[in-house]
Amino acid sequence: MKRSRTRTGFAAALAVAFAAGLASHAHAQPVGTGFTYQGQLVSSGNPVDGTADFRFKLFPSAAGGAQIGSTLQALSIAVQQGRFSVVLDFNDQFPGDQRFLEIDVRSPAGVGGFTTLAQRQAIRPSPYAIRSLNAAAAPWTGLTDIPAGFADGIDNDTQYTAGQGLTLNGTTFSIGPHTHSANDIISGVLPTAFGGTGANTPEIARVNLGVPGLLNNNIFQRGQNIFLSSNEVGLTIRGTAGQGADLQQWVDGAGNIVARITSAGQFSNGGGGGGNQLVVSYSYKAFRPTRNTTNYTTDNGLQLGGGAGLAEVVVPLDYPNGTVINSITFYAFDNTAAVMTCAISRQVINAASITNLDSGTSTNNATQVLPITINPNITLDTNAYSYYIRAYWELGLASNVMAFYGAKVTYTLP
Known part of the structure; x- marks a missing residue:
């Protein structure tokens, strides 16, 4: 196969691809780094009809220089009346410096070896529009109609105001102190960490707060009082089945038992049970x-x-x-x-x-x-x-x- 030249509407094709990219970006879809390459393949002066395999390489100059990025392959591409179209994606290889495309081709696809076209194709500025959409930062130089507080490139003139329940320190917001009354609580349970009971019933509230109440198993601490309603039996203390230890003991500051109620219900005004001698x-x-x-x-x-x-x-x-x-x-x-x-x-x-x-x-x-x-x-x-x-x-x-x-x-x- 003889191949000496490729004719393309390259700049026009890139412009069409970029316009489509802008429309996609407007709908919050990423543009990506690929672009469309269209060309015309001619063999011995006649347009090719059939299939062809292509290889694309990126270089920094029209001749010589080290290849940039990887080699792209487009295999079994349909060619009609010499015209073909492929999508090339060299990723982020367009920092603003000049780039040239070297093309290898064989036709029919899969037959024989590749032929390198005689001249590298210069990639015109259209792909750099992709970079402008994804630039990390843009200089202020050359921009016009800059708002009055942005001329120095620093957004330090915005005025912030903290709303109810917030505090402002410089440009940092945080939740501030706040108070509520009983009327503010419509439903739900207020945790104990915020001064509540963490419960929706009195019984559970007493357990959460460590206060003896109506449950069967209550733990009383020193300094707490037990008040009985009138005409009711007093406090009942009983041991479990097989109880052998004292039901109740009173001790002095040194830990000695001074009085006790035995498991048989007898009151004693001294030690025992713990080996204390009187x-x-x-x-x-x-x-x-x-x-x-x-x-x-x-x-x-x-x-x-x-x-x-x-x-x-x-x-x-x-x-x-x-x-x-x-x-x-x-x-x-x-x-x-x-x-x-x-x-x-x-x-x-x-x-x-x-x-x-x-x-x-x-x-x-x-x-x-x-x-x-x-x-x-x-x-x-x-x-x-x-x-x-x-x-x-x-x-x-x-x-x-x-x-x-x-x-x-x-x-x-x-």
Whole structure:
């Protein structure tokens, strides 16, 4: 195939393509970077009829120079009376510098090799209209009728005003503080973060706000009050099935239990449940004599006032069933060879016999009152026994040589 020249209406074809691009842009469709190339293919002076394959390359000059971008191919293009039309898209290869198109062709399509046309085609300015539509910025130079505040190219003369609920700092808007009254809230739930309850019922509102209310499971905090309507049963506290721990406890600042309600509903005025030990002291005046044949004086402790036989004083231990008696300390004065016996004893209910569970004896000392400590660690069974602490000694001695001053009991409630 011989090929020496191509005749085209190139500029007119580009103008038509660009006009179509403007119309598309007006309808918010992107123009793109492709353009239409129309030409006439002549072989041996005769227009070609059939098919042809084309290759298009872009260069910066009419001869020589490095190829710009990639090679475009248009294969099996219909040619009628020499005329053909293709769409070429070299992407953004038109920055404003001159460009030339080199064309290779073979006809019929797919037969033989390509022939490079003798002369590159200059691409005229029409494709640069595409760049003008997508330019990132345009200089002010050469523009006419520029508005008065834009002459310096900087939009810094616009006046902004913040509407209701907005604040303006320079040219930046943000949501400002605002207030509402109850009349402004027509429907919906106001979150707790904005001062609301986050709920549409009182019960849920109390839960969200941590306020005890009408629900079955309420959590009360220190400082909160419970008000009951008149003629109603007071607060009900009960354990779950199998409850073994205390139903309620009161503790002091050190964490010691000072009073409690056990799982059986018994009120106790001390510790237990947590292993707290309590102490109660008994003055000698709390002890009572068991013998009416002995005379006592209480001027300085509990002393003999005359008589003979066994002198004995006792005090009952009225503690709840299950209480553990940890230790007992008695206080006695003894400056004689005789001894005072101090003990914890139990007696079968409605029986006369008394059994010592643990005991200790006094030590002779002519100058001071000495302690007598025992550590029974026994658990009281008040269903079967009565319990006492007691002190006893033989009479027939001078009244000023033996005296009893009281006792201190350390115990743990069940």
